[in-house]
Amino acid sequence: MRPPMQSASVGTTGSSATIGRCLLDLDHTSAEVIRAILQRSQQHLLSGPDARHDTLDGVTVANLFFEDSTRTRVSFSIAARRLGADVVDLTGKGSSISKGESVADTARTVEAMGVKSIVVRHHASGAAQQVADAVKCAVLNAGDGRHAHPTQGLLDALTVANALDRAESFDFSGLRIAIVGDIAHSRVARSDIGAFVKLGASVVCVGPPQLAPRSLAAMGCDVSHSLDDVIESCDAIQMLRVQFERGASIGSSRSYVDAFQLNEQRASRMKRHSIVMHPGPMNRGVEITSRVADGDQNKIFAQVTAGVAVRMAALEMTVS
Numbered sequence: 001m002r003p004p005m006q007s008a009s010v011g012t013t014g015s016s017a018t019i020g021r022c023l024l025d026l027d028h029t030s031a032e033v034i035r036a037i038l039q040r041s042q043q044h045l046l047s048g049p050d051a052r053h054d055t056l057d058g059v060t061v062a063n064l065f066f067e068d069s070t071r072t073r074v075s076f077s078i079a080a081r082r083l084g085a086d087v088v089d090l091t092g093k094g095s096s097i098s099k100g101e102s103v104a105d106t107a108r109t110v111e112a113m114g115v116k117s118i119v120v121r122h123h124a125s126g127a128a129q130q131v132a133d134a135v136k137c138a139v140l141n142a143g144d145g146r147h148a149h150p151t152q153g154l155l156d157a158l159t160v161a162n163a164l165d166r167a168e169s170f171d172f173s174g175l176r177i178a179i180v181g182d183i184a185h186s187r188v189a190r191s192d193i194g195a196f197v198k199l200g201a202s203v204v205c206v207g208p209p210q211l212a213p214r215s216l217a218a219m220g221c222d223v224s225h226s227l228d229d230v231i232e233s234c235d236a237i238q239m240l241r242v243q244f245e246r247g248a249s250i251g252s253s254r255s256y257v258d259a260f261q262l263n264e265q266r267a268s269r270m271k272r273h274s275i276v277m278h279p280g281p282m283n284r285g286v287e288i289t290s291r292v293a294d295g296d297q298n299k300i301f302a303q304v305t306a307g308v309a310v311r312m313a314a315l316e317m318t319v320s
């Protein structure tokens with residue numbers, strides 16, 4: 001049976017921290033605000049998939065997805081509908097972008113129709129900022145180039161918190177989290193590092209030098225070129241696919257798989273309580289084997305579920 005309609009304001013988080021009009025990255029989002037979003041997300045997660053709210057009643061949310069997506073696009077749509085919003089979807093192929101209209105003009109156009117919140121994904125880093133500069137309504141970055149994917153960073157943090165008993169405090173002190181694979185081209189990695197480090201975790205980026213350069217240390221994490229060296233010390237491992245479409249190069253795929261694939265032998269060396277994550281889409285047999293992806297330690301579909309809750313919170317906390 002469906003639970004009764006719930007009204008919920010951001011004030012129910014118990015924190016006065018606010019995101020502001022836009023959520024474009026986590027680099028410029030304080031630990032206090034990250035915790036406030038996670039607290040609200042946790043309320044939505046605990047309410048379950050059948051709970052309905054009216055916080056965005058009368059609001060229209062536009063999903064502008066100019067790059068392919070399964071998880072992010074569907075979950076933003078579901079999140080908006082659970083909050084009572086109307087949702088319109090636009091992709092590059094079926095829109096006037098294909099006739100040369102700019103992303104900024106597309107955003108202004110949908111805002112002029114009364115849209116109050118724009119969710120944007122684009123292959124170019126900085127595209128979400130361009131949209132935010134062009135409109136007055138709320139803007140949420142659903143992934144721009146290799147720059148940022150803030151709701152992914154938040155949903156990954158929510159997954160870690162629930163799996164490792166940190167959902168009361170959202171304090172990750174004492175946790176060691178590895179992000180493994182193609183860090184250099186990954187907006188997910190950038191937003192994960194932003195969230196995990198601000199919440200107090202120790203983060204290590206792992207990959208070959210061209211995909212995990214030493215310069216990543218400037219973001220407050222460690223860098224290792226050996227998964228075997230770090231695997232036993234980690235409480236959570238986020239595996240990433242190699243993003244060939246963004247110019248990633250691995251040389252021999254056999255040697256990449258030998259060194260960086262999370263397989264059964266490596267997974268057996270992880271701590272008993274430690275978890276395996278992947279933001280998707282997965283390339284099974286490359287960065288992760290099917291047995292590990294479907295194994296007892298995997299939280300990959302818990303991440304997807306957390307994504308709806310986080311996007312509900314982010315939509316609520318940005319619309320004015």
Ligand code: CP
Binds near residue numbers: 072281
């Ligand atoms: N993790 C993620 O952004 O997946 P999608 O590209 O399917 O949205």
